[in-house]
Amino acid sequence: MLDGQIVVSGLTKVYGEVRAVDDLSFTVQPGRVTGFLGPNGAGKTTTLRMILNLVTPTAGTATIGGRRYCDLREPLREVGAILEASSAHRGRTARNHLRVICAAAGFPLSRADEVLELTGLRSAAKRKFRGYSLGMRQRLGIAAAMLGDPRVLILDEPANGLDPEGIRWMRDLLRALASEGRTILVSSHLLSEMELLADDVVIIADGRLAGHGEVAGMVSGRAVGERVRVRTPHPEKLLAELGSEVTAQSDPSGLLMVTGISAPAVGAAALRAGVELHELVAERPDLEDVFLELTAGRAAIR
Amino acid sequence: MIRLIRSELMKVRTTNVWLVFTIGVLLSAAIMAIIWINVGSSQIDEARIMFAVPEELSPKEKEEWIRTHDLGPILANTAAQIYTSGQFLGILFVMLLGAIVVTNEYHHQTATATFLATPKRTKVIVAKLITAISFAGFYWLVTTVFNGVLGILFFFSEGYDPQLGDWTVIRAVLMNGLAFGLWGILGVALGVLIRNQIGAVITGSVLYVVGSYAIILVYGLIYAFWIKKQWILSSMVIWPSMASQIMVSPEKVYPQSPDWWVGALVLVGYGIVFGTIGTMIARKRDVS
Known part of the structure; x- marks a missing residue:
């Protein structure tokens, strides 16, 4: 065969x-x-x-x-x-x-x-x-x-x-x-x-x-990149310490989604600024992100 | 091919369809045999009284009377009827079995597995045709033996020859077998054309049972009010259910009826044409 x-x-x-x-x-x-x-x-x-x-x-x-x-x-x-x-x-x-x-x-x-x-x-x-x-x-x-x-x-x-x-x-x-x-x-x-x-x-x-x-190559090779999820009572102080290199989205509950920097670097910045952290998670893109990015807007109903 | 036929036969045997159909075929054969035995018995009795040689005739006249009042054809006709009892419903069952052999694959979504095992679909359809013919042959054999035993017992008890050597009788029994087989083929073709199980069963039954009456009615009207030509009535043979009756009947079904072999040819033609069309459709059709 x-x-x-x-x-x-x-x-x-x-x-x-x-x-x-x-x-x-x-x-x-x-x-x-x-x-x-x-x-x-x-x-x-x-x-x-x-x-x-x-x-x-x-x-x-x-x-x-x-x-x-x-x-x-x-x-x-x-x-x-x-x-x-x-x-x-x-x-x-x-x-x-x-x-x-x-x-x-x-x-x-x-x-x-x-x-x-x-x-x-x-x-x-x-x-x-x-x-x-x-x-x-x-x-x-x-x-x-x-x-x-x-x-x-x-x-x-x-x-x-x-x-x-x-x-x-x-x-x-x-x-x-x-x-x-x-x-x-x-x-x-x-x-x-x-x-x-x-x-x-x-x-x-x-x-x-x-x-x-x-799978491995597709997930790591995406433009989506790594995101860090940070929860802190003083987001503005942390953002000031992080500087303009990073982009961040925040919501009223104090949750920040930071891209352009690694999780340990965020931790170090928080220590320098004396900001309390309640959550610090590195979010890797997974297959779902890749999938949604690749198939975005291509509706199933045709 | 052998293994495909084995697989198809196994498909029929491993469900209770064939059992239900066998009971149906035998039951209808038994009921019809009893009816035909009764009808035949009274016909023979009547004929025997009517054909009895009148005492007042001269010896020469008596000889002539005996020659022209032969009980033989009546006995042969009765024998043919009894030995092919249950034919009408038996053929219906065979056709439905042929249709179900195909529609089951769609109804239970097993067509996928079947065509994965055998991507050459023509082979699958041919195996199904052979399966339908095999079951038709089996049902024909079983009903013929069953009716044969009943009929022979009847003739012996009445003191007559069972007419087994008479050509009309043999022909009726053989044509009965041919009809079973051909309707099995038509059933498979019907199943391919109408994939829906219930649709195929209802269409087949209606065409078969109501078909011949509707045709006689329509042709009768055409003959009476429009084209008063004998060939109009003769041409009824082009319809499968009429062709089948003309083929199997030991006597002419109606005065203008063509010979039995015309019916046989028509039915064989339908078997070939629809078998081929069915196979070609099955080859092309997407299975999803």
Whole structure:
């Protein structure tokens, strides 16, 4: 099998008047978790569905390991996918749902029990799908995606409906899978979760690429810069000591947001001025700031 | 392809749809068999009285009478009716099963999983067609054996030959099988064209059940008030439900009806055309 690089190039999908995805290009590297972020309606799901040949692109291509999904000889052995609408027949048991997929893909039916074990669903294997909670359904989706032990995993909002324990389980699982050299592309709108999970991010807004790169690099390399939050009963005295080098915003409660200076320097200035401090916090920009900056003003409703 | 068909068959077997349908098919076969046995029995009794050789005839006249008053066709017709009992509802069930095999994928949002496992969608549709045909064949076999046993018991108890060697009877049974299979195909095509489960089921049922009556009514009116030509009535065969009846009926459904094979060709044509259109639509359509 070829390496599990996902290459999206010039991908476009037009629905009537709306360009849901507009000339989108990015690559996803194996051995890393890539977060796929964007506001609601940005075209994340459509993009993932085009990569998986479920939606036909208006233009452009998407390849996995150099081949289009529909040209993969054994797709489930190469790519596992969990999409938002991952579902099963309500009257069918989870085990039978997986066995149906095994039969279609030519896997031994016993593989169904193995993935049920892997996802902690063994005790609910013979329960019908209609009795599954949202969290269990997500686990079943992962079980289905893991049937072929694929090199590439594509997940659309997998954390939806998971409880905190489930989210942690998912994070550990995806990190472990990436460390085995697999390609993990996961869409989400939970930015704090993505900051913990992803190595790289692809950010889209309005169907177009808004940002692409390593999480660490993107966060530290932003113009947003570091801000220091200071609370003091005498803000004007502290500002006088800080001088004109810094810019500060203040509010009546005595809270100052200072940029252009580090937190220790603010502390030292306060000591020199003899000003009492109630709070001194260095606020680093996080993925959320980057995300909001990149997608600002690109409304989700089009 | 084999594994896809296996997967599709498993899909049907792992829900209770097929069980409900099997019970429905058998129940309708049983009820109709009992009705046809009763109808056939009184027809045969009537004919036997009417066909009884009058004593007053001369030996030569008697010979002529026996030759022209043959009970054979009546027995064969009765046998064909009994052996294909439950056909009307059985075919309806087969068509609905064919439709549900497709609409289930959308209704339960499993189309995604199906097309991820098999991105070549033509193969999926072909597997579904084969699955529908397989179940049609299964239902045909089960109802034929079931009706066959009832019918043979009836003929033996009445002291007649069960007519198993008669071509009209064999043809009726075979055409019954063909009808089951073809309606299975039409059902799959219907499911592709109308993705909504309830929509497909209602449309299919209405077209099938009400269809033939509506057609007879409309054509009857056209014939009576507009174009008084025999071919108008003959051309009713272009409608699937009429074609099906013309194909399976051992006797002509109505005097102007074309031969059974015309009905068969029409229905095969529908199967091919709609099967192809359905496959082409499924290939192009976005799954979301």
